[in-house]
Amino acid sequence: MLQVENLVLTVVDPDTGARTEILHGNSFALAQGEALGLVGESGSGKSMTLKCILGIEPAGAKVEGRIVLDGTELLSARGEQLRRVRAEQLALIAQNPHGALNPVLPVGRFLVEGMSDARSLGRAEAERRAAELLRQVGITDTERVLASYPHQLSGGMLQRVVIAGAISGEPRLLLADEPTTALDVTTQAEVVAILDEMRREHGLSMIFVTHDLDLAAAVCDRLAVMKDGEILEVGTPEEIRDRPRTEYARALMAARPLLYPAGHAPAGLPDAPESGRDAAPRPQHPEEAEA
Structure with a gap:
């Protein structure tokens, strides 16, 4: 459904002409109906990845690689073709609703x-x-x-x-750029539940950008961990939580605040489940289909 291959984003300082590479050759695929979470610190390139997909990267920036949505090459799309893709196939949910x-x-x-x-x-x-x-x-x-x-x-x-x-x-693809950052915790949970329900009901694919690993695990089928403009590893929420392959992912997991000690739930509530989401059949993404 969506293929991103060797995505490189370079920006140019208008005053000095200095070139800085922001994204460093990232690749990932997204199946129809699948949700992918981009997680990592501020400045890791999560939102810039969404901007490249939408074609709203900073003025003067150079985007290289391939972004293909349902057979349409987005990096070469221009004018009316790009406008129709944005209107009919893509939708952005920004972090600041105002x-x-x-x-x-x-x-x-x-x-x-x-x-x-x-x-x-x-x-x-x-x-x-x-x-x-x-x-x-x-x-x-x-x-x-x-x-x-x-x-x-x-x-x-x-x-x-x-x-x-x-x-x-x-749309076929939802791009959610930290859509709950400006909301209180209770409203966050309500909005995420609505977003997940709408995605499943309408069969949409989604890229969900967030700092909150538990929030991403609750709504996404796979997570991509980003640092300094590079995707370090991709896996299911359970794989990232229990078997992270990189030191950075391990540090991210260790930094998560725990409301209750492991195995202990608040009085009157059952023990927390192993995963933050019900185990529904996971959509097969293109890389698995080819295996």
Whole structure:
């Protein structure tokens, strides 16, 4: 579904002309319906990887390698072709929902215009679909929310709106760039559950960028550990947690805060399961299919 091969990103300082390589030849594949988590410290290249896929890398930057989405080579796509790919096949969920919406437009217009462009829906049909999508992400008072401006809604409510907007165009691939960073812990859990449910219900693939290893393990089929612009290892959440192959991955796992000691749950609650997600059949990604 998505193939990224030998991805290199180089940026140029406009004042000195100095060139700095940000991403160092990374490769990975993503199957239809699969979720891949990019985890690592700030500055490791996670968000830059998403920007290369979207074609919104920094001005003057040079991207090399191959990014192929459903047979379309994204690095060579230009103009109308690239715009249609973004509108119909890709969707970005940003970490700051306030920055994703126009502050002077109501939520309803944000959703309706997006669907009118991506799916060529008439206004009445787009408005009906917008209300339906809001209900899918847990918003019941749809009329009020559709008429509200972004500043009138909480961060958690806005992130639900952004998720609704992301799936409104029926994309094949969701790019979630730390979508819960600006939210409190309780709202984080609610938003991640909604995001995972929407992904499974609509059969979407997803790349999920986060610093939170446990959060990534709860929503992703595989994790890619990044450091200094390089993917060091890729594995299932259980493999990264229990059998990390690199010293950096071991250090990341050791740095995780533990709410309760191993084997001890709070009073009145059952012991925590071995994994943060129910063991559902994992989609087979292209590398496994070829093995």
